Amino acid sequence: MEESKSKKRIDEIIDVIMKVAAGDYTAQVKITQEFDYMDALGIGINMMVDDIRTSFNMKLENERISLLNEQLQIAKAKAEESDRLKSAFLANMSHEIRTPMNGIMGFAELLKDPFLTGEQQHEYIKIIEKSGVRMLNIINDIIDISKIEAGLMNVTLTTICINEQMEYIFAFFKPEVDVKGLHLSFKNPLPTSKSMIITDQEKFYAILINLVKNAIKYTESGSIEFGYTVNQPNYPTELIFYVTDTGIGIQSDRQAVIFERFIQADVENKRAIQGAGLGLAITKAYVEMLGGKIWLESDPDSHREGKGSTFYFTLPYNVETPPVKGEREIMSKSKDKAEKKKSLKVLIVEDDETSEILMTLMIRNFSREVLTAKTGAEAVEKCKQNPDIDLILMDIRLPVMDGYEATRLIRQFNEKVVIIAQTAYGLVGDKELSIAAGCNAHLSKPIDKEELDQVIQHYFKD
Known part of the structure; x- marks a missing residue:
C-alpha cells in the first residue's frame, strides 16, 4: 500500500516536470504535509519552477521592453524625419508663397508708372495674374492634402x-x-x-x-x-x-x-x-x-x-452604373451663351474693401444698381429697406453677424431674392451649410468670374 502511494506521488512529480518542460510554469507538486522525503522533493521542485517562472517572466519583460525601445526608436526616427521634412516644407512654402507675392507686389508697384506703354501694362498684368494663379495652386494643394489626411475628401461619380x-x-x-x-x-x-x-x-x-x-x-x-x-x-x-x-x-x-x-x-x-x-x-x-x-x-x-x-x-473599367450628373455639368447647360446684360439690383455683403470693389466690377454687366453692407446685421436692414433687391452676394465670415445667420433672417421675410454665398474657407461641408441656411448657390474664393457669370445667368434667365 505504501509502495503504491509512493509510486502515485512519483508519477505526480514526473507529470509536473513534464508540464514545466512543455512550458507550463504554473504547474506545482502537491505537498501532503507529511514532511517526508517526497514532500521535500516536491517543495524543491516547486521552488525550482518558481525560479524558472520568475526568470521566464523577466525574460518576457526584457523582450517586451526591448521591443518597445525598438518601436520607440523607429517612432522617434520617423518623427524626426517628419519634423525635418515639415521644416523643409515650411521653408520651401515660405519661398513658394513669397516668390509669386513678390511678383504681384512688385509689378503692381510698377503699374503705377504713368509713362508705361499699353503693351508694358498688358505684360505686367499677365505676370501678376500668373503669379496669383501659382500662389492659389499652392494654397489649393495644402487644402486638398488637409482634407485627405482628415478623411474629408469626397468622391462624386x-x-x-x-x-x-x-x-x-x-x-x-x-x-x-x-x-x-x-x-x-x-x-x-x-x-x-x-x-x-x-x-x-x-x-x-x-x-x-x-x-x-x-x-x-x-x-x-x-x-x-x-x-x-x-x-x-x-x-x-x-x-x-x-x-x-x-x-x-x-x-x-x-x-x-x-x-x-x-x-x-x-x-x-x-x-x-x-x-x-x-x-x-x-x-x-x-x-x-x-x-x-x-x-x-x-x-x-x-x-x-x-x-x-x-x-x-x-x-x-466599369460603365454599368447609370451616369450621375454633376453640378458643373448641369450649370454649363444652363449657361446663356449670348451673355445678355441684365438689370439687377444687387447687394454685396463684404467686410473687405478690396473684395467689395472686385465683386462690384465683376457684376457690372448684370447690375443696374449696387448696394453694399459690411456686416450681416447691416445686410438684413438693407434688405428690409430695399425689398426689390434681386441678388445678394453674401460673404460668410462677417463681423457682428455671420453670413449664415444673416441669410436665415432674410429668408424670414424674403423668399424670392437670390443669395449666392461666397467664402474663403473652401472646406468640405461649407456648401451644405450655405444651402441649409437658405443660399441658392455657393462659391469659394477667389471667385472665378466665368463661374460667377454662369451662376447668375442660371438664376436670371430671360
Missing part, C-alpha cells in the same frame, strides 16, 4: 468620356510644350463609344494634369506622351493610364518615397525647381480613392539623357 478628357488635356498643354520646344502626343486605343467610365471627373482630370505638368516641368528636350491601354482586351476590367517623358529621370533612392507627403520639400533636392511637394501625394491619394493604384518606372542614372520617367496608374 459621374460618367465621363476618357477620349474627350485626353483631347482636352492635349489642347490645354500644347501651347506650353510648343514654347518649350517639346513634342507632345497622346493615344486613345478605344473608340469614343467605348471610352466611357464611371469615375470622379474632377479627380481624374487632376491626376492627369498633375502628371503631365510634372513631365513638362522636368523635361528640357525631347517628347512627352500620355494615354491608356486596356489590361485584357477581350474582357477588360481595368484601364492602365501612363505619362512618359524623356526628362531628367528619378534616382532610385527617391523612387520609393516620391509619393510621400512633403518629400518634394527636401530643400537639398537641387532639381526640385518649383512646387510645394504635395502634387504627387495628392495624385496618389486621388488614384486610390478612385479604386486604382499608381507606380513609376525611371532610369536611376539621371546623367543619361533621354531616359526619363513613366508614371502609371489604373482605374476600374
Whole structure:
C-alpha cells in the first residue's frame, strides 16, 4: 500500500516536470504535509519552477521592453524625419508663397508708372495674374492634402468620356510644350463609344494634369506622351493610364518615397525647381480613392539623357452604373451663351474693401444698381429697406453677424431674392451649410468670374 502511494506521488512529480518542460510554469507538486522525503522533493521542485517562472517572466519583460525601445526608436526616427521634412516644407512654402507675392507686389508697384506703354501694362498684368494663379495652386494643394489626411475628401461619380478628357488635356498643354520646344502626343486605343467610365471627373482630370505638368516641368528636350491601354482586351476590367517623358529621370533612392507627403520639400533636392511637394501625394491619394493604384518606372542614372520617367496608374473599367450628373455639368447647360446684360439690383455683403470693389466690377454687366453692407446685421436692414433687391452676394465670415445667420433672417421675410454665398474657407461641408441656411448657390474664393457669370445667368434667365 505504501509502495503504491509512493509510486502515485512519483508519477505526480514526473507529470509536473513534464508540464514545466512543455512550458507550463504554473504547474506545482502537491505537498501532503507529511514532511517526508517526497514532500521535500516536491517543495524543491516547486521552488525550482518558481525560479524558472520568475526568470521566464523577466525574460518576457526584457523582450517586451526591448521591443518597445525598438518601436520607440523607429517612432522617434520617423518623427524626426517628419519634423525635418515639415521644416523643409515650411521653408520651401515660405519661398513658394513669397516668390509669386513678390511678383504681384512688385509689378503692381510698377503699374503705377504713368509713362508705361499699353503693351508694358498688358505684360505686367499677365505676370501678376500668373503669379496669383501659382500662389492659389499652392494654397489649393495644402487644402486638398488637409482634407485627405482628415478623411474629408469626397468622391462624386459621374460618367465621363476618357477620349474627350485626353483631347482636352492635349489642347490645354500644347501651347506650353510648343514654347518649350517639346513634342507632345497622346493615344486613345478605344473608340469614343467605348471610352466611357464611371469615375470622379474632377479627380481624374487632376491626376492627369498633375502628371503631365510634372513631365513638362522636368523635361528640357525631347517628347512627352500620355494615354491608356486596356489590361485584357477581350474582357477588360481595368484601364492602365501612363505619362512618359524623356526628362531628367528619378534616382532610385527617391523612387520609393516620391509619393510621400512633403518629400518634394527636401530643400537639398537641387532639381526640385518649383512646387510645394504635395502634387504627387495628392495624385496618389486621388488614384486610390478612385479604386486604382499608381507606380513609376525611371532610369536611376539621371546623367543619361533621354531616359526619363513613366508614371502609371489604373482605374476600374466599369460603365454599368447609370451616369450621375454633376453640378458643373448641369450649370454649363444652363449657361446663356449670348451673355445678355441684365438689370439687377444687387447687394454685396463684404467686410473687405478690396473684395467689395472686385465683386462690384465683376457684376457690372448684370447690375443696374449696387448696394453694399459690411456686416450681416447691416445686410438684413438693407434688405428690409430695399425689398426689390434681386441678388445678394453674401460673404460668410462677417463681423457682428455671420453670413449664415444673416441669410436665415432674410429668408424670414424674403423668399424670392437670390443669395449666392461666397467664402474663403473652401472646406468640405461649407456648401451644405450655405444651402441649409437658405443660399441658392455657393462659391469659394477667389471667385472665378466665368463661374460667377454662369451662376447668375442660371438664376436670371430671360
